Amino acid sequence: MKARTASVLAMALLTSPVRTQVWFYDHSLNSGYRYNAGNGDADGGSTDFGSNRGLQEGQVITALGPLIDTVEASYLQYSDGNSQVWIELFDSSGSTLIASSGLTTAYKTYFTDDVFGMRGVTYHANVVLGGLHAGSDYMIAMQVVGPSWAYIARDVNGVEGSYGRDYSHFGYSGGYGTTEWTSMGDLGFGEGMTILRVGST
Numbered sequence: 372m373k374a375r376t377a378s379v380l381a382m383a384l385l386t387s388p389v390r391t392q393v394w395f396y397d398h399s400l401n402s403g404y405r406y407n408a409g410n411g412d413a414d415g416g417s418t419d420f421g422s423n424r425g426l427q428e429g430q431v432i433t434a435l436g437p438l439i440d441t442v443e444a445s446y447l448q449y450s451d452g453n454s455q456v457w458i459e460l461f462d463s464s465g466s467t468l469i470a471s472s473g474l475t476t477a478y479k480t481y482f483t484d485d486v487f488g489m490r491g492v493t494y495h496a497n498v499v500l501g502g503l504h505a506g507s508d509y510m511i512a513m514q515v516v517g518p519s520w521a522y523i524a525r526d527v528n529g530v531e532g533s534y535g536r537d538y539s540h541f542g543y544s545g546g547y548g549t550t551e552w553t554s555m556g557d558l559g560f561g562e563g564m565t566i567l568r569v570g571s572t
Contacts, residue, residue, distance in 0.1 A: 393432055393442045393511055406486060406524035409447040410560045411535045414457075414543060415517015419449040424546045425539020428523055428555070429512040431463055431532035434503040442496045444513045445482065445524040447489040452519040454479055457540050460500045463508040465534060465552035470500040474516070474540070484524075491524070510552070514540060527561025535560070 411428025442458050458472040475496060482491035494515060503509060515521040525533065533555040537545020547558060555561060 393430075393439060406445070406526050408525050408527045408561060409487065409489075409522030410525065410555060411547075412444070412446070412512070412514055412523050413517070413519075413521045414514050414539050414541060415452060416520045418518035419520055423517065423539075423541075423543035424520075425514075425537060425541070425543035426546055427512050427514050427536055427538040429461065429465055429510040429534045429536075429552060431508055431510050431534070433508050434505055436505055437501060437503050439500040439503065439511070440498060442498060442511065442513055443493060444515075445491065445493045446515060446521040447484055447487055447524050448492055448519045448521045449489060450519045451490055451492065452521060453516055454494075455516040456494055456496055457514045457516070458496060458498055458500070459512050459514075460503075461510040461512070463510055465510045465536075469502050469509065472496065472498045472500065490519075492521075510534065514538075516541070525561070531556070533561075 411426050413424060413426045415423060417423050439460065454476050455474055456472075456477045457474055459468060460470040461468055475498065477494040477496040480493050480495065482493060484491040494513065496513065500511075531554075534552045535547050535549075535555050535558055536552050537547050537550050539545070547553070549558070
């Protein structure tokens with residue numbers, strides 16, 4: 372009976388789809404990386420500056436399986452925003468939308484920002500974004516709802532594949548000067564860093 376149970380468990384593990392979990396930036400001291408910049412992905416600013424801007428940042432990833440079930444991003448904020456985010460999955464060029472979470476609630480944890488002296492917030496969103504092919508590249512974006520300005524914490528010495536554009540799900544104007552997905556390097560902000568992890572949430 373024990374051998375049969377082990378066999379069934381092994382088969383379940385082999386047939387379970389590999390899911391891609393995306394960390395936009397892993398700020399932990401044990402990660403081996405350290406952020407030194409923050410750009411993009413804000414949809415707010417009214418509380419801090421009396422105006423709203425829609426900025427969105429995307430990161431190219433390589434899918435490890437057919438699903439994305441967790442997206443996390445570490446942000447630097449002037450003040451604490453709410454817990455709502457909007458996550459989108461595109462083809463690698465950002466021209467074709469493949470899946471969207473719509474407006475969804477994430478849970479937040481906090482970290483100490485001793486680089487810029489801002490509020491460090493990590494948004495954890497559980498989603499089901501499907502239709503991926505393992506080994507193929509895609510662009511994923513998480514946009515945080517205001518009212519605070521929010522910037523993804525990034526290491527500009529990281530791998531290439533970070534893009535930005537003026538965009539808002541709520542009608543606010545932009546600030547990058549481009550409505551097309553443009554390499555953060557071309558915008559003068561350097562490139563980003565994506566940490567991939569695989570497994571169940």
